[in-house]
Amino acid sequence: MADLTFRYAALTDTGLRRSNNQDSGYASDRLLVIADGMGGAAAGDLASSETLAEIRALDTELDTDALTALRQAVNRANQRLGRLIDEDPAVEGMGTTLEAMVWDGDKLAVAHIGDSRAYRLRDGRLTQISTDHTFVQSLVEEGKITADEARTHPHRSLLLKAILGRDDLEPDFSWLQPALGDRYLLCSDGLTDMVAPEEIERSMMLENVDVAAADLVRKALEGGGYDNVTVVVAEFVAADDAIDPDLSCANDQPQLVGAAAEQPRPRTGLAGPPTTAAPVVDPEELRYAPVEPGRRRWIGWLLGTIVILGLLGGAGAYAYDWSQKQFYVAESDGNVAIFRGVDASVPGLTLTEVDEVTDITLDSLPAYQRERVRDGITANSRADAERIVANLDSQVTTPTPTPTPTSTATPSASATPTADTP
Numbered sequence: 387m388a389d390l391t392f393r394y395a396a397l398t399d400t401g402l403r404r405s406n407n408q409d410s411g412y413a414s415d416r417l418l419v420i421a422d423g424m425g426g427a428a429a430g431d432l433a434s435s436e437t438l439a440e441i442r443a444l445d446t447e448l449d450t451d452a453l454t455a456l457r458q459a460v461n462r463a464n465q466r467l468g469r470l471i472d473e474d475p476a477v478e479g480m481g482t483t484l485e486a487m488v489w490d491g492d493k494l495a496v497a498h499i500g501d502s503r504a505y506r507l508r509d510g511r512l513t514q515i516s517t518d519h520t521f522v523q524s525l526v527e528e529g530k531i532t533a534d535e536a537r538t539h540p541h542r543s544l545l546l547k548a549i550l551g552r553d554d555l556e557p558d559f560s561w562l563q564p565a566l567g568d569r570y571l572l573c574s575d576g577l578t579d580m581v582a583p584e585e586i587e588r589s590m591m592l593e594n595v596d597v598a599a600a601d602l603v604r605k606a607l608e609g610g611g612y613d614n615v616t617v618v619v620a621e622f623v624a625a626d627d628a629i630d631p632d633l634s635c636a637n638d639q640p641q642l643v644g645a646a647a648e649q650p651r652p653r654t655g656l657a658g659p660p661t662t663a664a665p666v667v668d669p670e671e672l673r674y675a676p677v678e679p680g681r682r683r684w685i686g687w688l689l690g691t692i693v694i695l696g697l698l699g700g701a702g703a704y705a706y707d708w709s710q711k712q713f714y715v716a717e718s719d720g721n722v723a724i725f726r727g728v729d730a731s732v733p734g735l736t737l738t739e740v741d742e743v744t745d746i747t748l749d750s751l752p753a754y755q756r757e758r759v760r761d762g763i764t765a766n767s768r769a770d771a772e773r774i775v776a777n778l779d780s781q782v783t784t785p786t787p788t789p790t791p792t793s794t795a796t797p798s799a800s801a802t803p804t805a806d807t808p
């Protein structure tokens with residue numbers, strides 16, 4: 387096989403709704419990186435740029451294999467965030483996603499944590515090669531929702547893993563074997579939330595990495611630009627191919643974009659006093675709720691989010707408020723019921739409670755609606771939940787007789803509606 391190298395382009399945009407860019411991106415002839423910072427305006431940019439600083443140290447001759455070096459760099463980045471948080475309580479809760487690829491001249495060492503993504507375009511087909519560490523991805527894997535539904539799910543941005551400066555760091559590491567003509571995309575969720583996969587595929591097939599990167603960012607902005615959007619695009623070519631002098635990477639210089647390319651901001655105090663006005667809930671702030679350390683204790687991600695946010699003061703008020711405004715319609719012992727809370731199944735923990743059990747039995751519903759109720763129907767509000775129930779009520783078919791217990795059967799515990807609380 388011919389020796390390979392790659393052309394690269396890194397591009398970012400703050401987007402149309404945010405005042406600062408918390409993403410960082412980097413591309414060079416050895417290294418491709420995206421980090422999407424979290425922790426609110428106070429620290430997200432710090433988390434992503436500090437992490438990128440550690441990963442960038444790999445842009446040199448390595449004295450160990452690329453995957454080992456990458457593991458060590460990710461650990462150092464984690465420790466660095468931990469130290470910054472220890473030194474300055476104002477940045478407590480900050481963290482970052484990371485998607486990083488290190489080229490060793492033959493293959494790519496890959497690190498992935500969070501919901502920034504890696505895609506490969508090969509033979510005209512785009513494939514996502516990273517798996518999101520998100521709550522909705524876990525629902526997809528359990529077969530509760532489809533990948534399409536995940537894209538628009540109200541809780542799609544809640545992360546289960548990130549680099550948070552804590553002991554429970556669990557990134558995915560792997561090797562990738564690129565082939566001649568492969569193109570790779572690393573991107574933040576500001577792209578994937580705004581642009582459908584088939585549109586990403588189309589952009590990735592454009593004439594070169596610069597045009598593809600620019601087209602992706604343009605589509606994210608046209609799609610709403612709700613979030614910072616960062617893309618790093620690479621195309622594998624034969625090592626002895628002459629480079630097009632018009633390409634941005636033709637000067638052989640690394641490309642550094644986003645928070646890491648900006649002037650470091652002073653940290654302490656930027657969080658400001660807790661706001662007393664009822665804030666508009668920003669889904670990014672909630673996403674940026676740190677995840678409770680796992681430490682094999684199986685504390686629920688949501689509970690952790692609320693507890694830690696509670697410790698953070700101002701943010702806790704609306705995190706709690708938020709959790710109490712979540713409703714969904716699901717089954718309670720054979721009947722349709724309205725639940726308050728979030729429909730998350732965490733072993734040994736119940737994160738929701740029944741708000742009202744209706745007298746609509748599941749058996750009286752058409753099969754399709756029955757299935758929807760079994761899966762749980764997300765409501766935007768209590769009123770919305772009532773509307774869903776009214777809609778179900780209007781579809782009640784002739785009640786089917788409930789199965790009669792055999793004479794030897796003992797009364798079933800499930801005859802009593804229960805509202806489990808932790």
Ligand code: CA
Nearest residue numbers: 422575576613
């Ligand atoms: Ca983001």
